[in-house]
Amino acid sequence: MGNYVVGIDLGGTKIYTALANLSGEIVAEEIEPTTKDETKLLHQLGRMVKGVIAKSAVPKEKVLGIGIGAPGTVDYRTGTLITAPNLPWQNYPLKINLQALLRLPVEVDNDANLAALGEYRYGAGRGHRDLVYVTVSTGIGAGIIIDGQLYRGSSGSAGELGHTIVEPGGPRCNCGRRGCLEVMASGTAIGERARQLVAEGFGQEILKLAQGNIEAINAKTVGEAFLAGDPEAKGILNEAAFYLGIGLANVVNLLNPSLIVLGGGVINIGEPFLELIREELAEKALPQPYKDLTVKKAVLGSKTGVMGAIALALERFS
Numbered sequence: 001m002g003n004y005v006v007g008i009d010l011g012g013t014k015i016y017t018a019l020a021n022l023s024g025e026i027v028a029e030e031i032e033p034t035t036k037d038e039t040k041l042l043h044q045l046g047r048m049v050k051g052v053i054a055k056s057a058v059p060k061e062k063v064l065g066i067g068i069g070a071p072g073t074v075d076y077r078t079g080t081l082i083t084a085p086n087l088p089w090q091n092y093p094l095k096i097n098l099q100a101l102l103r104l105p106v107e108v109d110n111d112a113n114l115a116a117l118g119e120y121r122y123g124a125g126r127g128h129r130d131l132v133y134v135t136v137s138t139g140i141g142a143g144i145i146i147d148g149q150l151y152r153g154s155s156g157s158a159g160e161l162g163h164t165i166v167e168p169g170g171p172r173c174n175c176g177r178r179g180c181l182e183v184m185a186s187g188t189a190i191g192e193r194a195r196q197l198v199a200e201g202f203g204q205e206i207l208k209l210a211q212g213n214i215e216a217i218n219a220k221t222v223g224e225a226f227l228a229g230d231p232e233a234k235g236i237l238n239e240a241a242f243y244l245g246i247g248l249a250n251v252v253n254l255l256n257p258s259l260i261v262l263g264g265g266v267i268n269i270g271e272p273f274l275e276l277i278r279e280e281l282a283e284k285a286l287p288q289p290y291k292d293l294t295v296k297k298a299v300l301g302s303k304t305g306v307m308g309a310i311a312l313a314l315e316r317f318s
C-alpha cells in the first residue's frame with residue numbers, strides 16, 4: 001500500500017475533506033457545514049481528517065501531510081490566516097494549531113491559488129504550463145501558474161485581480177478603494193445592479209423570475225433571464241463582461257498565459273455569458289498575446305478547491 005495525503009477545502013459555508021493517493025485519486029471524503037465557533041472549528045477539522053482516514057482504513061503512518069485552502073488573506077510561509085471574512089478566525093495560526101492537534105505536517109494557502117493548482121494538475125489546465133484561474137462569484141479572485149509553478153508574489157498576495165481598478169472613481173469596493181473589478185463585475189455587483197434596475201421600475205422579467213421578490217434577485221436570476229432572452233438582463237451582463245474583458249485583457253497583456261480558466265457561480269450562467277467575455281477580451285487584448293490564448297470554463301466544479309489542496313499536499317510532502 002502506497003502513501004496518501006489529505007486535502008481540505010475550508011469554505012465559509014462548508015468544509016470538504018478528502019484523502020487521496022499519490023496520483024491524486026480520492027479514496028475517502030467528507031463534507032460538513034462550517035462551524036461558526038472559533039475554537040470548535042479547529043476540532044471540526046481534526047475530526048474530519050481522522051474521519052476520512054478511518055473511513056479509508058489507511059494506517060495513519062501512511063498519511064504524509066495535509067493541504068488546506070482557505071478563503072481570505074493567507075500567509076503561506078507561516079500558514080496563518082490573516083483575514084478571512086467568512087470564517088470566525090483572524091490572525092489565526094492554522095498550520096501550527098492543526099499540526100499540534102493531529103501530529104501531521106500541514107500547509108495552508110489561499111483558496112484561489114489552490115483552485116488554480118487544482119485545475120492545472122487535474123482539470124482544464126492539463127497540458128498548459130502558463131495559466132491564470134479566475135473565479136467570478138461573490139467576489140473575484142485569481143491564481144497564477146507560471147511555468148508550471150504557482151506564483152504567490154513576494155508576500156503571498158499575488159492574484160488579487162478583483163482589486164485591480166477598472167473604473168477610476170467608480171463605486172466604493174469592500175477594500176475601501178473605488179472602481180475595483182470586484183465592485184463592477186462580481187456576482188454581488190450583478191445582483192446589486194439588477195435590484196437597482198427593478199427599484200427604478202424596470203427589469204420586470206428579472207423580477208418575475210424572483211417570484212416578485214426584489215430581495216431575492218441575484219446574479220443567478222439575472223443569468224436565467226439572460227438565457228431566456230431578456231434584453232435588460234443582457235444589458236447587465238454585457239456591462240459585467242465589459243469590465244471582466246478589461247481585467248482579463250490586462251492579465252493577458254501582462255503575463256501572456258496560454259490559458260485562462262474561468263470558475264465560480266457567475267461563470268456557471270454558461271457558454272453564452274462566456275462568449276460575451278471572450279468578445280470583450282478579443283477586442284481589448286493585444287493581438288500577439290491573444291492569438292494562442294484559450295479561455296475555458298473550470299471543469300472540477302465543487303471539487304476544484306479540494307483537488308488544489310491535495311495538489312499542494314502532494315507538492316509539499318511527497
Ligand SMILES: [Zn+2]
Pocket residue numbers: 162163173174175176177180182
Ligand atoms: Zn477593491
